[in-house]
Amino acid sequence: MKLQKLFLSFTALATALFMGGCATNQGTYVDSRGPDTLVVGDQITVTDFYIASDEMVNSLVSSGALERSPKQPAILGISRIINDTREQFDTDQLVKKIRVALNQTGKVMTTTTVGYRGNAEDKFAEAINAKKEYLEGKAAVPDATPDFTLSGKIIQTAKVKVGKQRQNSYIFQLSLTEVRSGIAVWEGEETITKQYKKGGVSW
Amino acid sequence: MSIKILIPAAIVSLVVVFGSGCATVNSAERSAPLAQKNSIELTKVITDSTLKRKVQIVGLNEAIVSGNMLKVQAELQNRTNSHQEFFYSFDWFDADGMLVSSPRGGWRRASIQAREFKAITAVAPTPSTVDFRLKLK
DSSP, rough: OOHHHHHHHHHHHHHHHHHHHHHHHHHHOOOTSSSSSSOOSSOOOHHHHHHHHHHHHHHHHHTGGGGGGGSSEEEEEEEEEEEEEEEEEOOHHHHHHHHHHHHHHHHEEOSSSSSSOOOOOOOHHHHHHHHHHHHHOOOOGGGSSSEEEEEEEEEOOOOOEETTEEEEEEEEEEEEETTTTEEEEEEEEEEEEEEEETTTTTT | HHHHHHHHHHHHHHHHHHHHHHHOOOOOSSSSOSSOOOOOOOOOOOOOOHHHHHHHEEEEEEEETTTEEEEEEEEEEEEESSSSEEEEEEEEEEEESSSSSOOOSSOOEEEETTTTOOOOOOOOTTEEEEEEEEEOO
């Protein structure tokens, strides 16, 4: 009887352990802007883009640079954003967040038919505009010329090593240029530095 | 003999342990600050008393930037003698009390040196935002 109880307890414990194991293997969703996201020291991550875009937008809106535009809301053209790091990623991870956030402020609208080196983001809209312009003899969207352009660069500094400790920094640099004057009316820089141990996960 | 060795060793250990946490931040400021803060009265809902004892909100003030955008600054103080890490997040609300969603925000990791005062700032996502909630974790 005692042995039977022991056997049952052991079976229950083993089942609980195996069931628990099954649950963890399936993975889990985490809030991509939450505190449970992993910090990877030697790579740029989505959290870094969230931090950089947040700081840049805070700085740009606080500067009042957009308020000084004669046209409200001002039209923003996206210029060249250079990835000058040793990693491969799409710079839209930064730029799109900034665009959406600025659009929410109501102070800026982004043109998708006028782009850097004539590359429109929305080719279809550009084609429709061109067709209307041809047929009607005037630009369908005459105000799409940007009042401001956003350009910038993402830099990765040389990795610093002290013993097993590693340090990695990413520098986000952006400039908002007023097209009519050619002057950068706002400039922002945000540095994100991460430390980690070789072979480990940083925090 | 062994006790004679143990006691100094224990003292040395204590000094090392507590001494390492003594790299506090000393601050200095005007006795009568020139900056006029538009302070906000605080209503705190504390659920984590451990965090409250370590990092505390000591002031909140607001300003309007870019014509109609609410900007909030919270002043935090590390009340301990050791470096602390924490997370913070701002929730934004419109005049109807509805949460304003934004691609910005979310939880931000921050650190604060021993005894240091630190300001964290955020600008509301939309001009229609009138209120906020600051969360610390």
